[in-house]
Amino acid sequence: MNWIALGTSQPSITCNNNGTCDGNEGCDCADCDEQVDHCGTTTTGIQMVCSGDVIPSVTTVNIWTDISLTSPSLFDSTCEYRFKMNTPAGSGISAGDYWYYGNEIGVNSIVYIGHSSVVSHINADSKTMLRSNGTVVAGYSVSQIQKRCSSEWSDIDTSSVATFDPTSEYRFRAGTPASF
Numbered sequence: 497m498n499w500i501a502l503g504t505s506q507p508s509i510t511c512n513n514n515g516t517c518d519g520n521e522g523c524d525c526a527d528c529d530e531q532v533d534h535c536g537t538t539t540t541g542i543q544m545v546c547s548g549d550v551i552p553s554v555t556t557v558n559i560w561t562d563i564s565l566t567s568p569s570l571f572d573s574t575c576e577y578r579f580k581m582n583t584p585a586g587s588g589i590s591a592g593d594y595w596y597y598g599n600e601i602g603v604n605s606i607v608y609i610g611h612s613s614v615v616s617h618i619n620a621d622s623k624t625m626l627r628s629n630g631t632v633v634a635g636y637s638v639s640q641i642q643k644r645c646s647s648e649w650s651d652i653d654t655s656s657v658a659t660f661d662p663t664s665e666y667r668f669r670a671g672t673p674a675s676f
Contacts, residue, residue, distance in 0.1 A: 560642040568621040570603040575645040577606045579618060581626055584635030606641075 511525035512518060521528050560578070571577065577598040583589045598606040608616045616628045618638055626636045652666075660666060 560644045563623075563641050563643055565623045565638065565641060567623075570620045571601055571606060572643065572645065573601050573603050575601065575643045577601055577641060577643050579606065579608075579638050579642070580640040582637045582639050587635070 511521055511527065513526055515527060517525070517528040578595045579598075580593075580595060596608050596610075599609045600607040603620065605617045605619050608618075610616065614628055616626055616633070618626060618641070623641060624638045626633045626638055
């Protein structure tokens with residue numbers, strides 16, 4: 497079951513005591529169990545009401561999938577990418593322990609900016625080579641790349657002063673000035 501906050505526009509709570517936590521039954525109804533039915537209240541104490549299942553099917557859930565490191569195919573700039581790399585001994589980073597997330601995705605490369613003076617990237621035609629400021633980085637290689645594509649991103653009003661929802665993920669696309 498999914499739960500929505502009970503407010504003035506929501507239906508009133510009805511406890512039907514039929515043994516099933518149904519739509520419009522609240523957390524305090526005998527049919528609803530806080531743990532089994534994931535019943536609860538909002539952070540402001542507003543009681544939640546059962547809204548029925550609206551969970552997307554597995555095929556629409558954002559799943560990270562491996563991409564071929566040997567294929568020269570282009571990257572999909574509408575997807576997110578992350579990668580793992582092999583590191584040389586003494587680098588202080590254990591090989592394959594961390595995911596690095598692309599900061600900018602273009603069809604020809606994934607750009608990763610670890611700090612302001614180093615811009616690393618992976619080219620689509622040589623996916624195992626990690627480059628830094630345009631040069632192949634000796635001793636480092638890409639061991640895995642994954643992508644996650646979603647058609648569920650929604651545009652938000654960039655002129656709004658509303659606060660961000662801490663339970664949501666956000667991404668942005670910005671233009672780069674010609675003089676950059």
